[in-house]
Amino acid sequence: MPDGQTHSTTGIPMPAPDPGILARRQRIVDGLSALLPGEQVIASEDERRAYETDAFTAYRQLPLAVVLPQTTEEVAAVLKFLNAERVPVIPRGAGTSLSGGALPQADAVVVGLAKMNRVLALDFKDRTARVQAGITNLGISGAVAHEGFFYAPDPSSQLACTIAGNIAMNSGGAHCLKYGVTTNNILGVRLVTLEGDILDIGGDALDAPGLDLLGIVIGSEGQFGIVTEAVVRILRAAEGARPMLVGFAAPEDAGRCVAEIIGSGIIPVAIEYMDHLAIEITEGFAHAGYPLDAAAMLIIEVEGSEEEIDRLLERISAIARQCGARTLKVSTSEAESAAIWKGRKSAFGATGRIADYICMDGTIPTGKLPMVLTRMGEIVRGYGLRVANVFHAGDGNLHPLVLYNVNDAGEREKAEACGFDILRLCVEAGGCLTGEHGVGIEKRDLMREQFDETELAQQIRLKLAFDPHWLLNPAKVFPLDLRPAGDLPAAA
Amino acid sequence: MSGPIQAPADEAELAHVVAEAFAARTPLDIRGGGSKRDVGRPVHGAAVGTGGLSGITLYEPAELVIGARAGTPLAELTAALDANGQMLPFEPADWRGLLGSGEARPTVGGTVAANLSGPRRLMAGACRDALIGVRFVNGRGETIRNGGRVMKNVTGYDLVKLMAGSWGTLGIVTEAIFKLLPRPETSASLVWSGLTDEDAVALMSAAAGSPYEISAAAHWPAGDGMPARTVLRLENFAPSVAYRAERLARELKRHGAPDRLDEAASSALWRDIRDAAPLRDAAGAVWRVSVAPSRAPAVALALRQAGGAARLFDWGGGLVWAAAPETAEAAAAIRRAAAAQGGHATLVRGSEALRLAVPPFTPPAGPLAALTARIRAAFDPAGILNPGKMGE
Secondary structure, eight states, rough: OTTTTTOOTTTEEOOOOOHHHTTTTHHHHHHHHHSSSSEEOOSSHHHHHHHHHHOOTTTTOSSSSSEESSSHHHHHHHHHHHHHTOOOOEEEEEOOOOTTOOOOOOOEEEEEEOOOOOEEETTTTTTTEEETTTHHHHHHHHHGGGGGGGGGOOOTTTOOOOOOHHHHHOOOTTTTTOOOOGGEEEEEEEEOTTOOOEEEOOOOSSSSSSOOOOHHTTTTTOOSSSEEEEEOOOOEESSSSEEEEEEEEHHEEEEEEEEHHHHHHOSSEEEEEEEEEHHHHHHHHHHHOOOOOOOOEEEEEEEEEEHHHHHHHHHHHHHHTEEEEEEEEOOOHHHHHHHHHHHOOOOOOHHHSSSSSOOOOOOOOGHHHHHHHHHHHHHHHTTTEEEEEEEEEEEEEEEEEEETTSSSSSHHHHHHHHHHHHHEEEEETBSSSSSSOOOOOTSGGGGOOOOOOOHHHHHHHHHHHHHHTOSTTTTTTSOOSOOOSSSOOOOO | OOOOOOOOOSSSHHHHHHHHHHHHHEEEEOOOOOOSTSSSSSOOEEEEEOTSOSSSEEEEEETTTTETTTTSSHHHHHHHHHHHTEEEETTTOHHHHHHTTTTSSSSSHHHTTTTTTTTTHOOOOHHHHEEEEEEEEETTTEEEEEEESSSSSOOOOOOOHTTSSSSSSSSEEEEEEEEOOOSSSSSEEEESSSHHHHHHHHHHHOOOOSSOOOEEEEEEESSSTBEEEEEEEEEESSSHHHHHHHHHHHGGGGGGOOHHHHHHHHHHHHHHTTTTTGGGTTTSEEEEOOOOOOGGGHHHHHHHHTTHHHEEEGGGGTEEEEEEESSHHHHHHHHHHHHTTTEEEEEEOOOOHHHHHHHOOOOOOHHHHHHHHHHHHHHHHTTSTTTTTTOO
């Protein structure tokens, strides 16, 4: 193990905590308490326990302290103080990150946005909403639903995850094929820098002046500052939407069907793919009427008026038949539509009921799907494991669930190694390591698979322009040995 | 500075040219096709052209993705897409008429550098939204890849977006990859005549907030003996266009009964809107003001008081094209008018004297200016890439 690193209990290397910071813990807590009302500073071990991990539960670590500011000014005061004290900062939304984006360190203060969850302004004429960043994704749609509007990006965790976390990870979801991901749906943010400056980047116009700083803040995994407010685009919902199920005897047929649909000029609002194991597991839980005899299944949803939907689903059905579809089932009621989506959205939970799993998040060019599925099967069998595949077929974002038994110590390690091999395969196929979960801590050490040293150095120079002392979410995104020693000017 | 234009034959040669310029601290004047050369501050440096970097590098129609080298003429890209019934979602504008650069050829690199978007930006996003991958040479002469050919990618920082609209000041784009949309089966437009700016914006907001998926909304204020026209565009399969046009006309009937333009007339009209044709023959400077759509009428009023005139509202009112006298006073007044409504103004066409007297791009202020400078330095530490182009 390199100097200056410790291993967590699960073998993830982490920077060794700074003993100077640990020794100053009481002074730091007192300093934070002078800035925020008492109940917004969490120092006791019991209460800190709730922040020791996020949805990447393989790793746990109590943070030095947790603060829950209620205003942008409080966030600014906290960051200015922690910057002066040279204490690492871990921004946290709802803690739903699957890549460990909000995992703490022993010498770091978690800045949680849970209390900043209000809608500040709604403008249906300009189709924008100004919200505090701790609001949940679904909370935004809830606030505008009475006028028939919604916020488009829809990660599976949308009930719980915050827009702050969505911005940090540039989150996607099932409906991104038509509506884009987070970066396509945010017009502005209020960003607090480490120095405590409050910057308004973008706003309620479609274009902002200067460099596209909004574009780099979104997806920066909390390493450039803390976003406390956002101006989001809200969209008027279509008149109606309806899904259909299509079952195939071979994964290749499903892949060809996706290509043919798009080639015919139809952009469905979602095309979701599930393989046989995923269908079996999910059907056993959700009873959505999925075709149990299919090797692969697509859920295809289209939007418009009833008549338009009928026409589109007819065209898609014809294409699917030509591609060898065995089962075609068009939803005929709200209840059937809800059941179809309930199955898809509960796929991860249902899998968790029958086995432990790790959920990977690689992306591939959709044309490479047959090759990747075949190779992935070989990789997984090589480790003596099983894999269930659920993914967004329109955009090639794979979510292989690698199943293992948590009570078998060796299997966890095998599952992790297997997952990494799958991600390497994605990169090799022309895709990338992560499509929507982020790099976080999970894929940090795989970054060299996708980028060379020069490319990583360019990204690190950009981070240093925002964070010269490497304090913001410091153990994430980049391999630990790339951390600059000491402070570096951005131009160094 | 005049002199011979260096024209590297490929990316490696370009990187070498930049590395040498970095070592010698020689400023570089980056040349694409030249169609937008006179936007921004004039650059003084050794000319480097991207014309040698040409050709489509990737086209997978079934994956809705295309990639091309920077010097590829945009026309070559669109011809390839046309042949497959596909299109760039952001409908890039052609400013040659506006800028008097008719002999030049717009390129892929220039489109990215300018983040050049047209009317469909209202619903389908800007150039930066469709851009999913880039290769570029930074100010050290290093070649950097970011993004890729897949639509969802959150691996590392999104430098792709940062390159769009940076006018060559962070890196020289050598290749760009875009996501695509199928070309709609047909299109049609609804046209209302004689509306005030306020009524037009109200109509466009109501249409954009309806479930009928307009793909563009623009307003041509009265002038040159023509009444005001307010236009909505629908694009889809033919029965959907017919259905939606009928629904919209009914829902917006308090604004009067619209005329309907068929596909050919609609396409010609939107090409003019896309390319800001109403500004071509305008005297003086041409500005673009970006604001929240509902504030466009207030901007138009303030522009008149500043001695200018709003000639065209695109993006449902979110983009106001204006003509104004070529004076520093008028420029300052336009900037104030935009800022008062929470927007900003960019000088697209102006004399060299005006572009030197006032910053063509709205300069960042306070901590944002310092941050912008640090970001520039992170990509171009010697300040050799199009120095001063964006004003800072």
